[in-house]
Amino acid sequence: MSIPRTLIVTNDFPPRAGGIQSFVHGLARCLPPESVVVYAPAWRGCARFDDREPYPVVRHSSSLMLPSRAVASRAASLIEKHGCDTVVFGAAAPLGLITPGLRAAGAKRVVMLTHGHEASWASVPLARTLLRRIGEHADVITYLGEYTRRRLTRVIREPALVRLAPGVDTDVFRPGAGGTRIRSALGLGDAPVVVCVSRLVPRKGQDTLIRAWASVRRAVPGAVLLLVGGGPQQARLRRMVHLRGLGGAVRFTGPVTWSSLPACFDAGDVFAMPCRTRLAGIDVEGLGIVYLEASATGLPVVAGRSGGAPDAVLDGETGLLVDGTSVAEVAAALTRLLTDPATARRMGERGRAWVEREWGWKRVGARFGEILADHGTTGAQ
Structure with missing residues (x-):
């Protein structure tokens, strides 16, 4: 050709x-x-x-x-x-x-x-x-x-x-892509980590993750929410963390280099981006390549049912689809995956295989x- x-x-x-x-x-x-x-x-x-x-x-x-x-x-x-x-x-x-x-x-x-x-x-x-x-x-x-x-x-x-x-480049986004280094740099140790890699904008749902985090921590003491990326919502999200007294339970990396993204995914145990459709359908997720990159890294994913995002998740197999506007539903999905590491591991393995096969x-x-x-x-x- x-x-x-x-x-x-x-x-x-x-x-x-x-x-x-x-x-x-x-x-x-x-x-x-x-x-x-x-x-x-x-x-x-x-x-x-x-x-x-x-x-x-x-x-x-x-x-x-x-x-x-x-x-x-x-x-x-x-x-x-x-x-x-x-x-x-x-x-x-x-x-x-x-x-x-x-x-x-x-x-x-x-x-x-x-x-x-x-x-x-x-x-x-x-x-x-x-x-x-x-x-x-x-x-x-x-x-x-x-x-x-x-x-x-x-x-x-x-x-x-x-x-x-x-x-998705499965040679780049893979288990062992440098997460240990990121955890060490941030002082995360062996803490259970939910990672979200995305721009900090309203559609992506980082605010919902923060609202859900106190509930998650009650079920999983010591769990850390890692928000990777920068964006116009960063100051607001930091205020939310402060007002809730979450302190070191929520970490912000700020903007990161393109080459460091695989390691940021690999630093997590679960990936979550509970996106939601906004402004009467004007602000919507087209697909969400981050879900596939997370799957390639071997992580189970929690994704919002916005626009085309469900195309990037096999619900119940590679991750869980949630209502990104529901704090309770997001908290329940995160808690389920963090408290059942065997299920989380199987979802991550299936996600990796699916991405290798189809994406x-x-x-x-x-x-x-x-x-x-x-x-x-x-x-x-």
Whole structure:
């Protein structure tokens, strides 16, 4: 299968940590190095990161790329310079708005990835109009799972939609990935640890974990909640911990490097992110790659029933699905897993096997290559 010369235009790329960043980076890594060029924002540590990549990464002048004339012009120049005939947008919205200019520069095929925020746009009048305009210029638009597909079909015509979900590098996310070092650095010792790896934003449910933690500690004395990541809710969450007198029972790492994430997962006994849908469906979880990364690390997971998150958990087998708005339900799920280590261990083992079987990058990369190599008319030309 011949892979066309491809330009990936994306706001989401390492070394910034995040699920979409990992997804787009993994896709780039699946392609022959000589066939791909990445155009992404500047981020602290990006020069060192880019030096290790086997393909060229061109950085924007700032940490955010908007669908502006300057971004469109730079992307067009990269198409011409590198002879790219295919463009992949790491997220359809909003950068997909620059597609007409890239067509004029020589892009014959345009593939746009979608995530949770595009599914949300589909339900908002003005955003829906922009998403429809974006979709009109794509050959293929990908979706994560059935939930996001249903939302997108309100706006985008069905034939252009194909499923492409993230993969997980099971050589990187694995039991023994460095958790002992993290535990030692934080002074956690052998304490039972529930870890949440995510940005500190309302949808992810760290506040619910904190509200549930006193109940969990009554059943599991000495248990520690480890919140990994930074975000706008950090100050509020710290106040919640202080007001509840939880002190050292809840630890915050703050922002962490992309390369340290596997060790952070491995520091836990249970992974939990009780996400919930907010703002009448506008703020919703698209999938939750962190659940799969946790499973690959051998952890049982507790996930909220928000959007496409249930696609990343086999309820009762690899973890437990909960109502992310229910403190009692979240506390009960965490307590169950912490007090029944045999069940937790079996769920972690099943999760690892499931990710290896169904979510490995070999399978995802093959599907991505098929999407790029198919020059049939599946959308706008």
